[in-house]
Amino acid sequence: MSDSGTGRRQWLGLTAAIAALVSACRRTSTPQDSAQRALGKPVSPYGERSPFETEARFMPEVRFPEASTSLTPLQDSCGILTPSSLHYERHHSGVPRIDPASHQLLIHGQVDCPTIFSLEDIKRLPSISRIYFLECSGNTRWIEPAAATAQQTHGLASCSEWTGVPLSLLLSEVGVQKSARWILAEGADACKMQRSLPVEKAMDDILVAWGQNGEALRPEQGYPLRLLAPGWEGNVSVKWLRRIEAVEEPYMTRDETARYTDLMPDGSARMFTFVMDAKSIITYPSGGQRIKAGFCEVTGLAWSGRARVRRVEVSVDGGNTWIDAKLQEPVLDRAFVRFRLPWRWDGGECRIQSRATDESGYVQPSREELIAIRGVHSDYHNNAIKVWKIAVDGQVSGA
Amino acid sequence: MSDSGTGRRQWLGLTAAIAALVSACRRTSTPQDSAQRALGKPVSPYGERSPFETEARFMPEVRFPEASTSLTPLQDSCGILTPSSLHYERHHSGVPRIDPASHQLLIHGQVDCPTIFSLEDIKRLPSISRIYFLECSGNTRWIEPAAATAQQTHGLASCSEWTGVPLSLLLSEVGVQKSARWILAEGADACKMQRSLPVEKAMDDILVAWGQNGEALRPEQGYPLRLLAPGWEGNVSVKWLRRIEAVEEPYMTRDETARYTDLMPDGSARMFTFVMDAKSIITYPSGGQRIKAGFCEVTGLAWSGRARVRRVEVSVDGGNTWIDAKLQEPVLDRAFVRFRLPWRWDGGECRIQSRATDESGYVQPSREELIAIRGVHSDYHNNAIKVWKIAVDGQVSGA
Numbered sequence: 001m002s003d004s005g006t007g008r009r010q011w012l013g014l015t016a017a018i019a020a021l022v023s024a025c026r027r028t029s030t031p032q033d034s035a036q037r038a039l040g041k042p043v044s045p046y047g048e049r050s051p052f053e054t055e056a057r058f059m060p061e062v063r064f065p066e067a068s069t070s071l072t073p074l075q076d077s078c079g080i081l082t083p084s085s086l087h088y089e090r091h092h093s094g095v096p097r098i099d100p101a102s103h104q105l106l107i108h109g110q111v112d113c114p115t116i117f118s119l120e121d122i123k124r125l126p127s128i129s130r131i132y133f134l135e136c137s138g139n140t141r142w143i144e145p146a147a148a149t150a151q152q153t154h155g156l157a158s159c160s161e162w163t164g165v166p167l168s169l170l171l172s173e174v175g176v177q178k179s180a181r182w183i184l185a186e187g188a189d190a191c192k193m194q195r196s197l198p199v200e201k202a203m204d205d206i207l208v209a210w211g212q213n214g215e216a217l218r219p220e221q222g223y224p225l226r227l228l229a230p231g232w233e234g235n236v237s238v239k240w241l242r243r244i245e246a247v248e249e250p251y252m253t254r255d256e257t258a259r260y261t262d263l264m265p266d267g268s269a270r271m272f273t274f275v276m277d278a279k280s281i282i283t284y285p286s287g288g289q290r291i292k293a294g295f296c297e298v299t300g301l302a303w304s305g306r307a308r309v310r311r312v313e314v315s316v317d318g319g320n321t322w323i324d325a326k327l328q329e330p331v332l333d334r335a336f337v338r339f340r341l342p343w344r345w346d347g348g349e350c351r352i353q354s355r356a357t358d359e360s361g362y363v364q365p366s367r368e369e370l371i372a373i374r375g376v377h378s379d380y381h382n383n384a385i386k387v388w389k390i391a392v393d394g395q396v397s398g399a
Numbered sequence: 400m401s402d403s404g405t406g407r408r409q410w411l412g413l414t415a416a417i418a419a420l421v422s423a424c425r426r427t428s429t430p431q432d433s434a435q436r437a438l439g440k441p442v443s444p445y446g447e448r449s450p451f452e453t454e455a456r457f458m459p460e461v462r463f464p465e466a467s468t469s470l471t472p473l474q475d476s477c478g479i480l481t482p483s484s485l486h487y488e489r490h491h492s493g494v495p496r497i498d499p500a501s502h503q504l505l506i507h508g509q510v511d512c513p514t515i516f517s518l519e520d521i522k523r524l525p526s527i528s529r530i531y532f533l534e535c536s537g538n539t540r541w542i543e544p545a546a547a548t549a550q551q552t553h554g555l556a557s558c559s560e561w562t563g564v565p566l567s568l569l570l571s572e573v574g575v576q577k578s579a580r581w582i583l584a585e586g587a588d589a590c591k592m593q594r595s596l597p598v599e600k601a602m603d604d605i606l607v608a609w610g611q612n613g614e615a616l617r618p619e620q621g622y623p624l625r626l627l628a629p630g631w632e633g634n635v636s637v638k639w640l641r642r643i644e645a646v647e648e649p650y651m652t653r654d655e656t657a658r659y660t661d662l663m664p665d666g667s668a669r670m671f672t673f674v675m676d677a678k679s680i681i682t683y684p685s686g687g688q689r690i691k692a693g694f695c696e697v698t699g700l701a702w703s704g705r706a707r708v709r710r711v712e713v714s715v716d717g718g719n720t721w722i723d724a725k726l727q728e729p730v731l732d733r734a735f736v737r738f739r740l741p742w743r744w745d746g747g748e749c750r751i752q753s754r755a756t757d758e759s760g761y762v763q764p765s766r767e768e769l770i771a772i773r774g775v776h777s778d779y780h781n782n783a784i785k786v787w788k789i790a791v792d793g794q795v796s797g798a
Binding site for chain 2 (some may be wrong): 018019021022023024025026027028036037038039040041042043044045046047048049050051052053055056057059064065066068069070076077078079080081082083084085086087089091093094095096097098099100101106108113114115116117118121124125126127128129131161162163169170173174188189190210211213214215216218219220223224292295296297299328330332338340342
């Protein structure tokens with residue numbers, strides 16, 4: 001079955017629906033002639049988007065916008081990549097202005113040779129590029145207003161191509177000692193954001209990244225240097241990376257004790273909950289949008305920090321029956337996956353939702369299933385199925 | 400063998416070279432303390448790059464910058480994606496300013512139901528996203544100054560994730576008649592750029608694209624609608640698409656007769672040379688850069704419009720011996736492929752070059768091989784191997 005979905009369209013009887021949609025377009029034999037006749041703009045050194053485009057990150061109203069978030073407009077996304085300009089933000093003391101010529105990374109602690117790397121040193125080493133999602137563990141609250149958009153409920157997740165040096169290479173070269181089971185990573189922002197990470201992950205697939213989507217990291221995403229821990233909660237991918245210390249035990253920093261820890265129903269604290277579990281969201285149709293009866297391509301994004309996404313199912317009848325959506329190639333490990341399902345909306349009220357399964361066999365839970373285990377006292381790691389309600393007038397809202 | 404190249408490093412005896420490079424970094428046990436203490440910038444709606452970053456498209460000096468080119472800085476590229484702001488440009492009468500609310504696409508000619516589509520109509524149809532390179536057939540001249548950079552010699556090539564509706568879907572729905580063997584595609588720019596395309600390709604994999612790298616097309620890349628003909632010379636991927644006419648024969652437009660046609664040594668004209676053959680270029684080290692003796696990761700880009708890239712070989716001894724470079728995953732069909740080869744430069748003068756082979760078995764030719772067949776009277780389709788010379792002072796230039 002091709003991605004253009006010919007087979008599926010026939011199976012779902014959608015060919016007629018698409019034909020009807022096309023028929024609704026203006027049938028004509030008279031060519032329009034609205035094209036312009038004056039010369040357009042000349043070539044330019046660094047392009048900008050059209051002034052007609054106004055997509056923007058959503059910024060909740062807060063007292064300190066330097067210690068806040070901005071969310072990616074997922075409802076307008078296409079494909080699997082997030083433009084760097086629209087990548088979500090989570091800062092703890094604002095975006096520092098860093099001169100790359102003077103920025104340094106110190107690796108010290110329980111290592112044979114404490115070493116300071118300049119950015120030039122790091123860029124001379126062998127590098128790799130990978131398309132990975134990044135998601136804040138605080139993405140998606142337990143209670144969201146019905147009017148909330150996909151951006152407001154799920155926009156603390158984005159996906160980019162990251163380029164950098166394997167952290168394992170740096171750690172091997174400075175000689176991490178056997179006693180060191182953890183590393184502490186520290187940012188160069190005013191609060192010196194710190195997180196502890198197990199050496200196993202550091203030696204596995206973490207990048208010390210300097211590139212994003214084919215150019216230098218953006219300032220909001222850690223320019224000129226950041227950690228990128230694939231599949232793990234965004235907070236540990238420390239931005240503006242300035243220091244790595246090899247240590248025996250986790251440092252128990254503010255951001256792994258007072259924050260980024262899950263309060264369980266019995267009052268205990270779930271700590272170092274690094275992995276982001278499988279999650280998905282329908283981005284069209286989604287909250288705040290309004291659809292017309294007839295053909296509608298249901299589309300959205302799925303991701304998992306544990307393994308490759310294997311399957312996304314969509315229900316358009318409140319969860320009674322599920323249909324496999326088409327996963328768009330390439331389906332990459334720990335990257336956004338775009339799913340699509342052609343559908344014909346009959347104009348009746350209904351509830352639509354998606355459910356991701358990854359190659360580890362993990363199935364995205366319902367809200368009820370997740371709350372039964374986790375309670376609602378933690379702000380983190382809510383990967384529950386998101387249900388949208390479509391009203392008879394086509395208006396979509398949170399269910 | 401992992402992408403981080405541990406196996407290869409050992410094979411080439413490079414572990415010691417990397418260790419030497421790291422040893423050259425500042426060994427220290429005293430942490431730096433240059434981090435800032437003041438709050439940084441707040442979150443923002445649409446991010447911009449760091450003011451320290453100055454990468455730009457190269458714009459040759461011309462009389463009419465509205466009918467000109469700008470070239471992607473490939474020597475600074477990382478990964479396989481080109482930022483939309485740095486995607487190469489080739490305009491024939493400038494970049495038009497188009498209001499997407501009023502833009503229309505007419506499909507007419509030898510079709511059952513001539514139809515006008517609004518942008519909204521098209522975005523309602525099933526779409527797909529693909530990462531594809533785009534290359535101007537005029538990329539790379541036969542004679543280049545020795546001082547030319549990779550950007551100046553090969554920068555009319557870029558790679559993006561494109562989202563759009565299969566053209567085959569639109570053509571099927573309007574009912575292309577059997578007599579129509581070609582389509583004419585026309586842009587809404589002042590010159591109404593026109594190209595003829597065979598119906599077979601139109602029914603195969605051409606997109607009517609409205610998305611690029613996760614957001615709307617950029618104005619320079621055809622906002623709000625363009626053709627995207629995977630693997631074919633960029634000129635046929637008509638930008639600012641306003642009209643498609645189904646016709647019996649090619650239209651013989653200016654841009655397929657006076658231009659974009661190859662003058663052969665015997666005076667005949669090779670026309671409709673759509674496919675971009677396999678090509679590659681080393682982007683580091685490349686013209687204008689200066690390297691230091693010791694470890695050096697040789698990296699570059701390869702692509703083919705005919706099939707997936709299967710192999711990239713690198714020679715560091717003027718073409719006497721060739722070593723297989725590592726192709727970075729994912730290796731996508733008709734997308735840029737990033738290749739990497741760890742190397743130790745001994746400080747002696749040498750010539751380095753790369754050679755791509757695609758899955759059709761096509762091998763990128765040397766300049767001599769290509770000229771023997773093609774002559775030098777055509778400005779198009781020069782996919783010859785590019786040789787860089789490294790001088791004893793580390794300066795890289797065209798050979």
